[in-house]
Amino acid sequence: MSTVLVVNSGSSSLKYQLVEMTTESVLANGLIERIGDGGSAGSSKHTVTVDGQSPESFSSESPIADHAEAFRVMIDAFEKHGPSMKNDPPIAIGHRVVHGGKRFFGPTVVTDLVKINIEDLSELAPLHNPANLEGINAAQQAFPSIPQVAVFDTAFHSTLSPAAYSYAIDADLADKYRVRRYGFHGTSHKYVSGAAAEFLGQPVEELKIIVLHLGNGASACAVAGGKSIDTSMGLTPLEGLVMGTRSGDIDPAVLIHLHRKANLGFDELDELLNRKSGLLGLSGRGDMRDVVSAANDGDEAARVALDVYLHRIKHYVGAYMAELGGVDAIVFTAGVGENSDVVRAGALAGLEGLGISVDAELNSVRGGGARRISPEGSPVAVLVVPTNEELEIARQCLTVI
Ligand SMILES: Nc1ncnc2c1ncn2[C@@H]1O[C@H](COP(=O)(O)OP(=O)(O)O)[C@@H](O)[C@H]1O
Numbered sequence: 001m002s003t004v005l006v007v008n009s010g011s012s013s014l015k016y017q018l019v020e021m022t023t024e025s026v027l028a029n030g031l032i033e034r035i036g037d038g039g040s041a042g043s044s045k046h047t048v049t050v051d052g053q054s055p056e057s058f059s060s061e062s063p064i065a066d067h068a069e070a071f072r073v074m075i076d077a078f079e080k081h082g083p084s085m086k087n088d089p090p091i092a093i094g095h096r097v098v099h100g101g102k103r104f105f106g107p108t109v110v111t112d113l114v115k116i117n118i119e120d121l122s123e124l125a126p127l128h129n130p131a132n133l134e135g136i137n138a139a140q141q142a143f144p145s146i147p148q149v150a151v152f153d154t155a156f157h158s159t160l161s162p163a164a165y166s167y168a169i170d171a172d173l174a175d176k177y178r179v180r181r182y183g184f185h186g187t188s189h190k191y192v193s194g195a196a197a198e199f200l201g202q203p204v205e206e207l208k209i210i211v212l213h214l215g216n217g218a219s220a221c222a223v224a225g226g227k228s229i230d231t232s233m234g235l236t237p238l239e240g241l242v243m244g245t246r247s248g249d250i251d252p253a254v255l256i257h258l259h260r261k262a263n264l265g266f267d268e269l270d271e272l273l274n275r276k277s278g279l280l281g282l283s284g285r286g287d288m289r290d291v292v293s294a295a296n297d298g299d300e301a302a303r304v305a306l307d308v309y310l311h312r313i314k315h316y317v318g319a320y321m322a323e324l325g326g327v328d329a330i331v332f333t334a335g336v337g338e339n340s341d342v343v344r345a346g347a348l349a350g351l352e353g354l355g356i357s358v359d360a361e362l363n364s365v366r367g368g369g370a371r372r373i374s375p376e377g378s379p380v381a382v383l384v385v386p387t388n389e390e391l392e393i394a395r396q397c398l399t400v401i
């Protein structure tokens, strides 16, 4: 049996999936949360699913100090509940790495030099790259003879033109300090645009698609003929759409103004824009479910937060239609995009003149796989396509080992 283990290490979590590659079926997956959160509760949560089943005994709560320990806990779970990694090891371990800078354009077998480069790029993705590297180190320790493969969020956007990726600042300074737009969530944008084309029964090479990845982090991507031509995140995963706690687009002069007038230093400004802005900053709630329910209850700040969030999405849809010269499909994905009918309807409201509309009944359907939510015969297909970054990472692993 050929399996690939996919590891997605977040700052405080480790998500994993064991995929059988001939059928692309998921043999087991799991989520370990609150790693290193040794505070008052002192417990981390581990949920495992094997063959689609998650009996009570598979979940456990006990403190997990770091990603190395989380990795051991995962291996133990495989030994206890199967499939055993020791008896039947995976042919590769694939890792999500968020920032690949200008060095990595495709899936890459991890060497010491690759690790040095990932570490070097940590300053451009401080919330993500250090955790990704910890996951790689833990996997190498546990399985020294299995190839580790890094799959970068930035890779899919390596097709951006200089017009799309350049900031209009001093060119020498930009070059020296690697300042340009890189884009993120590329593994998701690639998977989702491919799956959307498959759903429509048309070759992706012939389609113009706008993917709206709306999760905790959120980004839009214009995909022409299967290639990313523009995306809303930039040097770091901060630019673009409004997110749970990140501001997205902002006039850079706001920083200078707040530095001078409110006496905020750079670390405070970093913290402000990355962790205390977005939906949280506007309304005191970072989770879209809470924002929508508060807005429904008449909370004015929540209403404004939702409106700013929707306004920004619409702004990018219009921009990307212009860049693509039209659009065949607009695709919603990730936690908010897959689950919130309110966001989907609101983001595309009033665009009927551009051939874009959402059918209220189709939009209200919950769950399931890829589906169409635009009315029959509507010129632009509006779709919901669940993302599967793990499967895409597993597929890409096979291309390099
Ligand atoms: N029914 C829902 N309505 C609105 N938002 C939802 C719903 N279910 C999940 N979400 C949102 O999805 C987000 C998580 O998305 P996800 O793609 O899992 O994020 P990430 O991978 O970045 O952690 C949560 O912050 C939550 O706001």
Ligand SMILES: CC(=O)OP(=O)(O)O
Pocket: 098, 153, 184, 185, 215, 216, 217, 218, 237
């Ligand atoms: C790049 C990024 O923002 O990732 P996430 O949505 O997982 O935070």
Ligand SMILES: [Mg+2]
Pocket: 215, 216, 217
């Ligand atoms: Mg995500």
